[in-house]
Amino acid sequence: MATGQPATTPGGGGSPALGNHQPANLGDILERVLDKGLVIAGDIRVNLLDIELLTIKLRLVIASLETAREVGINWWESDPWLSGDTTRLQRENRELRARVEELEGAEDRAVIEDRHRD
Incomplete structure (x- = not known):
């Protein structure tokens, strides 16, 4: 761009492009998440007057079977159900x-x- 104007995203949206990134579609995002894996962790605590009544620990792992095996997660192979x-x-x-x-x-x-x- 010799005019000194910042590059814009395809489609003429007017916002500057960040590098050579193309808009990602859902399939690309899902493929990337399954390839690399995604971990979501969180705790829920219910207290009443500083007395802990309930604690729920949530751990969610989203990955392809191959990625899960690579990191040592394979519990489904031995689960009889x-x-x-x-x-x-x-x-x-x-x-x-x-x-x-x-x-x-x-x-x-x-x-x-x-x-x-x-």
Whole structure:
């Protein structure tokens, strides 16, 4: 621009352009966020007369699966509800129920034996 006028954005909006930046569309922004990742963190506290009644800690991570893996976040791979491995959960549930019944039965037998001793 030899005239000494500042560069303007495409479309003639009249505002000076900042470098060679093009207007970003939503797809470009989303691609950039997923590629780099985005972390939003915040705490909510509810106090009444200087007594803390409730604290909520919010942590939101937005990233592509590849980016998350690169930083060590991969909890969805071992979560049986997300990985489809519900049969393992069902088996563990049956085993735990059987163990609880066994322990409750042993406790009931011990109570009966104590009553007979008295």
